[in-house]
Amino acid sequence: MLTSALLTLLVLASWQLITVMAAEENNSGVNAAGGGGLCSIDLSTFLPLPYSNMPNMICKPVWNTFLLRYSRAKDDTMTIVLSATYTSGWVGIGFSKDGMMLNSSAMVGWISENGFSRIKQYFLAGFTPSEIKPDKGELPLTNVPPFVTVNGATIYLAFQLNFATSSSLSRQAILLAFGSRYPLHHRLTLHNDKTVIYMDFSAGKEDSGPVSTVPSNIFNTRKTHGVLALLGWGLVLPVGAIVARYLRHMDPLWYYFHVVLQFTGFLIVVAAVAVGRLLYGRLHANVPAHRGIGFFALALSILQVLAFFVRPHMDSKNRRE
Numbered sequence: 001m002l003t004s005a006l007l008t009l010l011v012l013a014s015w016q017l018i019t020v021m022a023a024e025e026n027n028s029g030v031n032a033a034g035g036g037g038l039c040s041i042d043l044s045t046f047l048p049l050p051y052s053n054m055p056n057m058i059c060k061p062v063w064n065t066f067l068l069r070y071s072r073a074k075d076d077t078m079t080i081v082l083s084a085t086y087t088s089g090w091v092g093i094g095f096s097k098d099g100m101m102l103n104s105s106a107m108v109g110w111i112s113e114n115g116f117s118r119i120k121q122y123f124l125a126g127f128t129p130s131e132i133k134p135d136k137g138e139l140p141l142t143n144v145p146p147f148v149t150v151n152g153a154t155i156y157l158a159f160q161l162n163f164a165t166s167s168s169l170s171r172q173a174i175l176l177a178f179g180s181r182y183p184l185h186h187r188l189t190l191h192n193d194k195t196v197i198y199m200d201f202s203a204g205k206e207d208s209g210p211v212s213t214v215p216s217n218i219f220n221t222r223k224t225h226g227v228l229a230l231l232g233w234g235l236v237l238p239v240g241a242i243v244a245r246y247l248r249h250m251d252p253l254w255y256y257f258h259v260v261l262q263f264t265g266f267l268i269v270v271a272a273v274a275v276g277r278l279l280y281g282r283l284h285a286n287v288p289a290h291r292g293i294g295f296f297a298l299a300l301s302i303l304q305v306l307a308f309f310v311r312p313h314m315d316s317k318n319r320r321e
Helices: 003-025 218-246 253-282 288-309
Strands: 058-063 066-072 077-085 090-096 104-111 117-124 132-134 147-151 154-162 172-179 193-200
Touching: 058 172, 058 193, 077 090, 090 154, 104 147, 104 154, 104 172, 117 147, 218 253, 218 288, 253 288
Parallel strands: none
Antiparallel strands: 058 066, 066 077, 077 154, 090 104, 090 172, 104 117, 117 132, 147 154, 172 193
């Protein structure tokens, strides 16, 4: 069987998992109920005025790791700060008249591979990257320059809009999206995921429209992925390998223990990978090493299970040879 190679991959996969979870845990002040931790962060330590001092600021989780902070002035000027977990690529927030992407305008921010901050308005004239026009759009930006920065593992996009009438604040369709690849010459790459929500900025409440997305329990899902992976790869499968290595004198009991533990561990691992795939589609994270090791270890686990079915019988001539 592939015991030695599998054990090596199990250790690497477990270490990668612990590293990723630890990094995300430092940034997981948001919870499914209300994002309390990140909402209490002091923005003045890394954002300039007026974004660092928003009177009567409202802060709420809106989608995955996305948090939206905003403050409305008497002249209907909206100071907006969008934050999300960030590793690479870009993060964007758009404003739509009908809830559709076409002919909408968006603010998109990223930190380049060289460490330079970039935030631009884009006009969404179509659905392909070539039709997403930089430095174009219909957003009523004020004279206050937009700002983007990364604090810890979170990116912050800050900008101001001056809505002409309060009626435009009552039910505003918001587009949220992210891409894991960096823009090339300010041309956006294809998004990894997107959604649409409706916000009632006038009342400070989120209006769940027909295409609105309720904030998910993504952090609980992430923990489930971690627990399953550590239980399967870090405990059950290694114990099964240890039984096969050191308890052979308890023949044939060792073999039954080994088979039960390996099949149980394999099922747990498959569940962990399934949850991980769900997370990858919903969580803004770019962890190729973690995913690669995980899939490779899963492939070895599958080969080990297949080896059980093709294993010759104890009395087989092939086995004796």
